[in-house]
Amino acid sequence: AELAALDAEISGCRRCPRLVAWREEVAATKRAAFRDEVYWGRPVPGFGAADARILILGLAPAAHGGNRTGRIFTGDRSGDVLFAALHRAGLANQPTSVSRDDGLQLADVRIAAAVRCAPPDNKPTPVERDTCAPWLHREVTLLRPTLRVVIALGAFAWAAWWPTLSTVYGVKPPVPRPRFGHGAVFLPEGGAGSSERGPALLGSYHVSQQNTFTGRLTPAMLDDVLSQARHLAGL
Ligand code: SF4
Numbered sequence: 001a002e003l004a005a006l007d008a009e010i011s012g013c014r015r016c017p018r019l020v021a022w023r024e025e026v027a028a029t030k031r032a033a034f035r036d037e038v039y040w041g042r043p044v045p046g047f048g049a050a051d052a053r054i055l056i057l058g059l060a061p062a063a064h065g066g067n068r069t070g071r072i073f074t075g076d077r078s079g080d081v082l083f084a085a086l087h088r089a090g091l092a093n094q095p096t097s098v099s100r101d102d103g104l105q106l107a108d109v110r111i112a113a114a115v116r117c118a119p120p121d122n123k124p125t126p127v128e129r130d131t132c133a134p135w136l137h138r139e140v141t142l143l144r145p146t147l148r149v150v151i152a153l154g155a156f157a158w159a160a161w162w163p164t165l166s167t168v169y170g171v172k173p174p175v176p177r178p179r180f181g182h183g184a185v186f187l188p189e190g191g192a193g194s195s196e197r198g199p200a201l202l203g204s205y206h207v208s209q210q211n212t213f214t215g216r217l218t219p220a221m222l223d224d225v226l227s228q229a230r231h232l233a234g235l
Contacts, residue, residue, distance in 0.1 A: 003142050007045035010116055010135050016128045019117035026063045026118060040070030046112035046139050047072050051146045053108045053233040054091070055199070056082070057136075057157040059206065060115040060124055067118035071100045072111050078207045082111075085207075085219060089226040108235055112139055114160035122208075129160060136160065137167045144168065148193035148233040151225060154206035155180040161201055169198040182221065185228075193232060200232045 014020050027041025044061040058078075061067045065076025073079035074097045086109060087095035093105045115124040115132045124132075140147065152158035158180035162173040171188065178186045184203035193199035204217070204225040211217040 010045045031064045039068045043116035048106035048110035052110035053148045056111045056151045058113045059156045061118045063118045077209045081207045085222040149229045151202045
């Protein structure tokens with residue numbers, strides 16, 4: 001219930017003028033293929049289990065994906081790749097994700113974006129990243145009792161994790177910060193993620209079309225990351 005209240009609060013946020021203008025402009029002009037749809041046009045909250053052990057952290061909603069459907073990674077090519085992989089891993093009840101009411105349910109997994117509004121060119125500014133960070137901190141605070149693993153999709157999400165670790169867990173991130181890479185792992189002291197020391201952090205290339213179409217990120221590579229996450233989460 002607390003998570004649902006947070007989701008509702010996030011959905012009404014207007015803190016970033018540039019992103020508010022962009023998300024609403026995209027929702028008003030639409031892409032031709034979706035011209036009969038009512039776009040969400042608001043911040044996209046997290047989605048998935050309230051008792052998640054694994055948090056998948058993305059960059060920001062896609063203009064005609066999450067910004068259209070109102071659910072993160074829903075209705076775009078990145079989501080097609082991600083949810084198919086979650087289904088193969090036994091973490092989603094179906095391989096597809098087309099709309100907010102398509103029956104999709106995640107087990108043990110929550111998905112959120114570091115920036116909750118669709119940015120022009122998929123590029124939020126550092127100020128927008130910092131402005132949106134408190135929402136992530138509050139979401140992670142609610143997930144903390146069960147959360148064991150964070151999968152950062154891309155370098156932006158990887159970088160967004162460190163302030164969350166210090167704000168929510170009171171854990172000082174290492175200096176210099178561990179570098180992002182596909183397969184990069186940061187384990188808290190003691191090795192396994194816990195509600196006191198913080199979750200394990202796994203790096204994965206983002207499921208963007210740019211990565212999946214070029215074969216930089218293959219389904220098998222994503223399966224390996226999810227399998228490692230399951231293992232670290234004790235699933
Ligand atoms: Fe609010 Fe985050 Fe959207 Fe900025 S990006 S308007 S902080 S929800």
